[in-house]
Amino acid sequence: MFKPMTLAAALLAGTAFAAWAADPQSGGTLNFVAPYGSSFGTLDIHSSPSTQDEFPAKAIHRSLYQWNSEESRPELELATEVEASDDRTVHTYKLRENAVFHNGKPFTADDVIYSYERIANPKNAFPGSRYFSDLVGFDAFVKGEAEHIEGLTKIDDHTLELRYNNPTEPGYDLMKTNAAIYPAGLADDPDFISNPIGLGPFKFVENVPGSRVVVEKFDQFYKDGKPYLDKINIVLLGDASARDVAFRNQEIDVSVLGPSQYVAYQADPNLKDGLLEVAEVYTRHIGFDPDFEPFSKKEVRQAFNHAINADLIIDKLVKNKAYRASGWLPISSPAFDKDKAPYAYDPDKARQMLADAGYPDGFDMEITATQNESWGLTIVEAIIPMLQEVGIRATAKPVEASVLAEIVPQGDFQAFMWSNLSGPDDYGIMKCYYSETPQSSCNYVEFDNPEFDKLFEAAGAEADAAKKTDLLRQANNIVQDEAPHWFFNYNKAVMAYQPWLHGLQANATELAIQNYEDLWIDDSAPDSRK
Amino acid sequence: MLRFTIRRLLQVIPTLLAVALLIFVIFSVIPGSFASSLMADGRTNADPEMIARLNAEFGLDKPLHVRFFDYVSGLMRLDLGDSFRTREPVADVINARIWASLKLSIAAMVFAMVIGIPLGFIAALRPGSLLDTLTMIGAVSGLSMPQFWLGLLLMYTFALILGWLPSFGYGGGDLKYLILPAITLGVTPLALLARTTRAGVLEIMNEDFIRTAHSKGMSNGRVIRWHLMRNVMVLVVTTIGLQFGSMMGQAVVIEKLFSWPGIGSLLVDSVAIRDIPVVQGTILVIVLWFLLINTFVDIVYAAIDPRIKQT
Numbered sequence: 001m002f003k004p005m006t007l008a009a010a011l012l013a014g015t016a017f018a019a020w021a022a023d024p025q026s027g028g029t030l031n032f033v034a035p036y037g038s039s040f041g042t043l044d045i046h047s048s049p050s051t052q053d054e055f056p057a058k059a060i061h062r063s064l065y066q067w068n069s070e071e072s073r074p075e076l077e078l079a080t081e082v083e084a085s086d087d088r089t090v091h092t093y094k095l096r097e098n099a100v101f102h103n104g105k106p107f108t109a110d111d112v113i114y115s116y117e118r119i120a121n122p123k124n125a126f127p128g129s130r131y132f133s134d135l136v137g138f139d140a141f142v143k144g145e146a147e148h149i150e151g152l153t154k155i156d157d158h159t160l161e162l163r164y165n166n167p168t169e170p171g172y173d174l175m176k177t178n179a180a181i182y183p184a185g186l187a188d189d190p191d192f193i194s195n196p197i198g199l200g201p202f203k204f205v206e207n208v209p210g211s212r213v214v215v216e217k218f219d220q221f222y223k224d225g226k227p228y229l230d231k232i233n234i235v236l237l238g239d240a241s242a243r244d245v246a247f248r249n250q251e252i253d254v255s256v257l258g259p260s261q262y263v264a265y266q267a268d269p270n271l272k273d274g275l276l277e278v279a280e281v282y283t284r285h286i287g288f289d290p291d292f293e294p295f296s297k298k299e300v301r302q303a304f305n306h307a308i309n310a311d312l313i314i315d316k317l318v319k320n321k322a323y324r325a326s327g328w329l330p331i332s333s334p335a336f337d338k339d340k341a342p343y344a345y346d347p348d349k350a351r352q353m354l355a356d357a358g359y360p361d362g363f364d365m366e367i368t369a370t371q372n373e374s375w376g377l378t379i380v381e382a383i384i385p386m387l388q389e390v391g392i393r394a395t396a397k398p399v400e401a402s403v404l405a406e407i408v409p410q411g412d413f414q415a416f417m418w419s420n421l422s423g424p425d426d427y428g429i430m431k432c433y434y435s436e437t438p439q440s441s442c443n444y445v446e447f448d449n450p451e452f453d454k455l456f457e458a459a460g461a462e463a464d465a466a467k468k469t470d471l472l473r474q475a476n477n478i479v480q481d482e483a484p485h486w487f488f489n490y491n492k493a494v495m496a497y498q499p500w501l502h503g504l505q506a507n508a509t510e511l512a513i514q515n516y517e518d519l520w521i522d523d524s525a526p527d528s529r530k
Numbered sequence: 531m532l533r534f535t536i537r538r539l540l541q542v543i544p545t546l547l548a549v550a551l552l553i554f555v556i557f558s559v560i561p562g563s564f565a566s567s568l569m570a571d572g573r574t575n576a577d578p579e580m581i582a583r584l585n586a587e588f589g590l591d592k593p594l595h596v597r598f599f600d601y602v603s604g605l606m607r608l609d610l611g612d613s614f615r616t617r618e619p620v621a622d623v624i625n626a627r628i629w630a631s632l633k634l635s636i637a638a639m640v641f642a643m644v645i646g647i648p649l650g651f652i653a654a655l656r657p658g659s660l661l662d663t664l665t666m667i668g669a670v671s672g673l674s675m676p677q678f679w680l681g682l683l684l685m686y687t688f689a690l691i692l693g694w695l696p697s698f699g700y701g702g703g704d705l706k707y708l709i710l711p712a713i714t715l716g717v718t719p720l721a722l723l724a725r726t727t728r729a730g731v732l733e734i735m736n737e738d739f740i741r742t743a744h745s746k747g748m749s750n751g752r753v754i755r756w757h758l759m760r761n762v763m764v765l766v767v768t769t770i771g772l773q774f775g776s777m778m779g780q781a782v783v784i785e786k787l788f789s790w791p792g793i794g795s796l797l798v799d800s801v802a803i804r805d806i807p808v809v810q811g812t813i814l815v816i817v818l819w820f821l822l823i824n825t826f827v828d829i830v831y832a833a834i835d836p837r838i839k840q841t
Contacts, residue, residue: 036571038786038795041615041803048615049574125583127568193618209626210791211700237698237789245685245697282572401570402562402804409576420572432575442575510573 061180061198074171114184131173172425201517228520281423305343322489327480362391631792638716650727672721771827
């Protein structure tokens with residue numbers, strides 16, 4: 001099931017893997033870039049859903065699970081084993097006994113319960129609250145009827161039980177960085193937020209707001225011999241051009257590339273060998289409003305897919321920094337059906353389908369999109385002439401990113417272009433197409449298909465992982481056939497790295513977020529890093 | 531003079547209140563919210579319950595007039611509210627960034643003054659010379675060149691090609707990190723000061739009192755020191771005041787480009803994520819800076835030319 005991703009990761013990360021052949025070396029300083037803005041929002045990662053805030057948090061904190069990039073699955077991190085009941089509603093964890101916080105306090109089940117209840121506490125309005133919404137007693141806790149969540153039980157200091165109302169795979173939610181474990185009681189201290197203490201491989205040293213966060217090696221980290229690095233400067237560098245200069249000037253050790261830089265770096269003999277690429281779990285698409293009369297017809301939605309030469313746009317505009325999408329679930333998904341071909345570019349067929357659907361003269365429509373170069377107005381402007389050719393007279397409606405995120409869940413669009421999460425939790429992602437999921441949650445295209453619902457419900461009740469994946473594959477194929485979107489591409493994330501840096505992981509959930517404890521630098525690094 | 535100063539300072543208050551009202555109205559009517567901005571990159575799905583909780587926590591579910599009353603009453607107590615994102619007092623968030631902005635603005639202004647004013651003087655004293663021509667070509671280029679492009683050019687030259695300076699960041703506040711952003715920010719006021727100074731000197735050189743001074747046998751140096759400088763200063767101080775006052779606003783692009791941790795880059799990020807208390811607080815600080823600098827310039831005017839006090 002994992003073959004596509006594993007193979008892709010191995011091929012794409014070829015140079016990095018080759019370098020790993022040498023023994024890791026300890027010591028040195030890494031200048032790691034946080035590229036998604038000019039500041040970190042907060043050092044209290046519980047309160048933030050932002051990728052930018054994950055950069056320091058991933059160094060300082062740890063969650064119960066962690067994403068395994070090589071095997072494309074969540075794996076236990078702060079527990080050594082887990083036992084699930086047959087119906088997968090009860091999960092019992094043996095917690096690590098060798099983990100200690102940066103202040104020397106040993107890690108226990110109390111810390112997990114404290115952290116999860118802090119995240120779930122409605123007074124805090126933290127984004128991770130939903131991770132615990134299916135735990136037994138969550139509703140009573142949220143309503144203030146119970147002081148604790150009943151489904152979180154400490155068996156002993158290093159044994160924890162999680163009881164859910166429904167069959168659950170908790171790893172996908174509990175691996176999130178904003179579900180990190182804090183030392184019990186300490187986060188109530190206002191100083192904790194500015195001087196965070198965690199279980200991660202690096203200790204917090206300093207935060208220069210708007211400039212950098214500095215962390216240094218935690219000698220008592222629970223993985224022997226790790227971390228390798230002595231210190232990491234996590235520097236803010238949001239501007240792509242400035243990042244390019246800084247990377248070429250060897251001031252930073254990694255850089256996240258956009259389409260035009262990707263082309264330039266591939267063409268540069270000094271840089272082309274230091275590129276790490278991965279198919280991330282984001283699908284770029286145009287979503288259709290079924291309440292807009294033409295899009296209520298499946299033939300029209302399919303015609304839209306046939307009308308656009310997606311390969312040409314990926315080649316010319318996205319500079320091949322993307323993988324052509326066939327359906328919703330991405331290439332890295334176990335439920336991705338590699339035998340299911342994408343919609344072929346066929347304007348004649350599109351015209352015929354429109355005529356069959358009662359639109360021989362086409363129709364007028366509006367596509368709401370942001371300025372994003374990879375999934376925004378640039379792409380919309382490119383497809384307008386292609387749509388025009390089959391009779392769909394589209395116009396672009398530019399909006400700002402936060403406005404798009406506001407109007408789409410409200411259904412205030414005819415069509416919208418966006419990049420949305422499409423993994424790694426196939427079941428959680430497919431839930432967005434379940435008819436009982438409201439548009440205000442994530443069923444933005446108001447998908448309602450009884451056959452899909454049956455498959456989704458069966459997948460939810462299925463205990464066998466392979467059978468569950470097969471059901472989800474069938475469900476995903478229905479989504480593709482029903483075409484509630486124009487399926488454009490799956491993001492290809494590209495990270496440039498300096499030749500002395502090793503241990504990078506092809507993280508499909510977000511390439512820029514790395515397990516810092518695996519990173520190391522060799523002797524060829526400049527003196528400033530030694 | 532004291533009454534004049536107090537009067538000018540009191541005039542700042544209604545201007546600030548008007549700006550505060552304007553900012554509040556603008557950010558209340560434009561679409562998008564802090565909750566929606568959290569999902570803007572598509573990496574998380576909408577969660578109606580979380581959105582409702584966030585809106586309730588930040589008081590965004592209250593009617594507009596109640597929110598405005600809360601905002602104004604907070605301002606009266608010098609309370610700018612709490613950041614939606616960091617949940618810290620806005621004053622603390624701004625305080626952590628404003629000193630870097632001040633440092634950058636002052637450095638850029640010093641750079642502009644030290645080079646721009648002498649250059650304008652020298653060019654005016656030798657009108658039509660090669661130096662005059664080059665100065666004016668440089669001034670026009672400086673005024674028309676986009677700061678963003680100039681910054682990249684400087685980065686490329688002094689960091690990547692020559693390797694003399696770091697291309698970005700703040701370091702430990704070391705001078706070497708300040709040089710490139712300060713030059714980039716200072717080029718526009720430098721060009722403006724050079725042009726203004728040159729124009730002012732040329733104009734005053736043709737005044738009757740200058741000719742009179744020369745005809746009385748006063749030396750060139752004394753004419754420049756006693757008559758020319760004092761009169762040109764009114765014009766130069768105006769330009770300095772306007773440029774220095776607006777510099778924090780101009781620094782937004784530079785701070786973002788050089789990853790300089792000032793309030794300009796804070797403002798850009800805060801607008802994008804609709805952290806409205808921080809946006810309001812930051813804009814108020816920038817406006818207050820502008821008003822205070824201009825008030826100070828008015829006071830300096832009055833000192834240079836006492837007739838201004840009468841108006």
